[in-house]
Amino acid sequence: MRRSPAFELFRYAVIVLAIAITLVPIAWMASMAFKPIAEWQATGNNLTWWPKNPTLDNFRFIFGESSTELIVALERTAAKPILASLLASVFGTLIAMAAGSAAAYGLSRFKAGGNLPLALIQLRLFPPMAVMIPVMIMWAFLKLNDTWWGLALVYGIVTLPFAFWLMKTFFDEMPREIEEAALVEGCSRFRVFLKVTLPMMAAPLASSALFVFILNWSDYLIALLLTTREWVTIPVYMASLSSSMTGQLYGAKAALGLIAAVPPIIAGIAIQKHLVRGLTFGALKQ
């Protein structure tokens, strides 16, 4: 299509504006993360948009180095919350992917599963807040409260619908002829799955897993209700980075926020072409 120069100018103007609005909040946090105390405490006329004296102090601070200027040392460093976020998200992803892709294969190939697809949509529809009471009671009873494995189990179930629907669309797309050929040659169903289907599904499995990982990593609400001290995740821990004495520790929070923001952005860019499929439960492909 040929467009007029006026249109091209308009298009670039709008896009540049949109990009600026997109980047300002992220850039502001990044800038705060590298500012020394004097700069991140500044307000109003003293505000600096870009760090004048960039420093890694904020990162050192959240990993346990006490700050002479703040006169506070953290009671607990960010190391364990980062570990908690990682463990809960990774194992939650494994649970969701294992159960989800098995069920998706069962439904795609054998029409098994009954009303499972609908139940999974329903699961996604409900506000998590509305189902947390029984989960909190059960988790307390099973001694799963405040553990990363208890959190991973909830994550696995909460993101199961995405794993299931994503993998179902991928299995539906995979030509059956290849599997059938292997079956005719005398391979058992299980061997066909292991030696033929799984290798072909490696890339879809990886993208789906990354997608589910982003969702798990992004959780705040569930961790807020299920973890209290030992295994709080990054977003929950962030709230503790303020005190009555120092107020908000903006620099430290920004540094931690930056650490939390990076993995899903990288993962998201890596699976960009599958994002539409994932977000629309496979209803739409790109």
Place this chain on the structure above:
Amino acid sequence: MSGVTEAPGAAEAGDDARASRKLGLYLTLPAQLLVLFIAVFPLLMQLYISLTGWSPLTGMGWWNAWSLWNSFQNYVELAVDNRWWSALLRTLLVMVVCVPAEFLLGLGLATLFMDNFYGKRAFYSILLMPMMVVPAVAGYMFFMLFQSGGPVNDLLSTLSGQNIAIAWLSNPSLAMVAVMVADIWQWTPLMFLILLAGLVGVQEDQLKAATLLGANWRQRFVTIMLPRMKTIIIIALAIRTIENFKIFDTLYIMTGGGPGVATETISVYIYKLITNDLNWGYVAAIALVILLTLSVALGIAISRMGKASTEVTK
């Protein structure tokens, strides 16, 4: 959709079919169990607790809640709970402002990305970034931006030439605006992504064929673009409406539902009931009302969609 496809090796019926059915059952079993574990049993538990005045503070196990039986008192209370109704109204207000705003902005941007231009791929990747940011972190970003001595006011001061120090997050109506801005910032990219996929799909698939067959611009728009985009628009709006109804993370970090209860949505209200008031019997009643309402809505939506799709295929 290719319609009904035959199971592999359907010719050899009997044993093979039975084995396949069994395998299918085993494969779906873990997912079924997980759903059962998180849905069915907890639902019954919640139903039971909702009929009592039980709270974890009573020190007794939830199974003993019958001793605090109060029939439907929780539900009656809910019907006259002003804080609940205003939280619901606020949730709906956020929804009717944010979802259409995200839709229109997303659609506008998507139409600009329909054909190729220099830098398209890079712009596209950058524009998608907000929805990948952890919502709690996004909440914190906007918390910083909207401080009275923060960058938003700084920018406004520079633009207007006056010294502006608006206390965004401690003013009831401005706090609502700030929360909505954060939601729109984060989720416009999702609308953009889905709608662009729809627009591009239309273009590639059928528009060229229609042009070859001699359809003019208007015919192409009415007969191809609109029907195809209709489904996609419904999907995009449905997803955002459902997700927006759950709004919690960003909002709670920015305002904690405050000042006072000025930005308290239903998720925030329930959270406060769970952690501060600990009146879990009441929370269970609220939760069940929400679950029931949404399930009925889903049922209606699905039957409508079923009808619509059969009409289309006819």
